[in-house]
Amino acid sequence: MKSFIALLAASAALLQPALAHYQFNQLVVNGVANADFVYIRKNTNINSPVSDVNSNDIRCNVGGLASGSTTSIVNVAAGSQVGFNVGYGGTIGHPGPLVVYLAKAPSTAASFDGSGAVWFKIYQIGADFSSGSLKWPTDGKTNITFKIPSSTPNGQYLLRIEHIALHGASTVGGSQHYISCAHINVTNGGSGNPGPKIALPGGYNPNDPSLLINIYWPPVTSYTPPGPSVWSG
Numbered sequence: 001m002k003s004f005i006a007l008l009a010a011s012a013a014l015l016q017p018a019l020a021h022y023q024f025n026q027l028v029v030n031g032v033a034n035a036d037f038v039y040i041r042k043n044t045n046i047n048s049p050v051s052d053v054n055s056n057d058i059r060c061n062v063g064g065l066a067s068g069s070t071t072s073i074v075n076v077a078a079g080s081q082v083g084f085n086v087g088y089g090g091t092i093g094h095p096g097p098l099v100v101y102l103a104k105a106p107s108t109a110a111s112f113d114g115s116g117a118v119w120f121k122i123y124q125i126g127a128d129f130s131s132g133s134l135k136w137p138t139d140g141k142t143n144i145t146f147k148i149p150s151s152t153p154n155g156q157y158l159l160r161i162e163h164i165a166l167h168g169a170s171t172v173g174g175s176q177h178y179i180s181c182a183h184i185n186v187t188n189g190g191s192g193n194p195g196p197k198i199a200l201p202g203g204y205n206p207n208d209p210s211l212l213i214n215i216y217w218p219p220v221t222s223y224t225p226p227g228p229s230v231w232s233g
């Protein structure tokens with residue numbers, strides 16, 4: 001009986017979205033939050049993170065390469081603000097940086113698997129040392145807003161947001177990557193030449209100090225998020 005109850009408790013824990021985890025489930029365009037997973041590829045791991053940066057899941061989360069055909073696309077003017085709201089937990093509950101990438105689809109965003117050295121970074125929120133100790137400005141945030149660079153060329157893109165939780169990152173593979181990919185059609189764009197570009201997987205090294213780090217001890221005095229520099233277009 002006791003073991004039966006333990007088993008029930010264990011399976012309930014497996015079925016429930018883990019507490020303190022989170023997910024980017026709504027795209028915000030022109031200040032309007034759209035319903036969950038209309039323009040964002042649905043994942044199959046609820047609010048769990050990806051930990052293996054060498055897996056294809058690092059691209060668009062678990063299930064995110066299979067849900068392109070059921071995801072809509074939204075027009076976004078270059079130079080305008082877009083955002084993601086945080087669901088399943090409601091806030092960014094773990095410490096770490098946030099990075100946002102675009103990848104231009106060769107044909108449609110819906111059919112694009114994001115393979116190849118196609119990802120360029122357009123935004124990031126790193127660490128803040130202005131108080132004299134390490135702080136993470138994304139702590140507790142319910143939404144993230146940033147600009148699509150003004151000279152981004154027109155066309156269909158995957159827009160990928162990733163928050164990287166570093167509380168367990170002192171061992172290899174301990175970083176937790178919370179990822180969503182949205183479909184956007186950039187309009188009123190320019191003739192910029194975005195870059196540098198990385199492949200995912202491939203562009204992240206699990207041994208890089210951005211991913212393999214003890215954020216608690218010894219005191220951290222500098223931090224650079226993973227991936228290339230930001231293209232501000």
Ligand SMILES: *[C@@H]1O[C@H](CO)[C@@H](O)[C@H](O)[C@H]1NC(C)=O
Nearest residue numbers: 033085086140141142143144
């Ligand atoms: C977005 O986050 C800011 C703080 O970063 C907060 O003031 C604002 O209420 C949030 N907006 C929504 C719609 O959740």
Ligand SMILES: *[C@@H]1O[C@H](CO)[C@@H](O)[C@H](O)[C@H]1NC(C)=O
Nearest residue numbers: 073074075154185186187188
């Ligand atoms: C993308 O925007 C262009 C205008 O720049 C428009 O002609 C085209 O129909 C849009 N495509 C989609 C899929 O919305």
Ligand SMILES: [Cu+2]
Nearest residue numbers: 019020021094
């Ligand atoms: Cu968590």
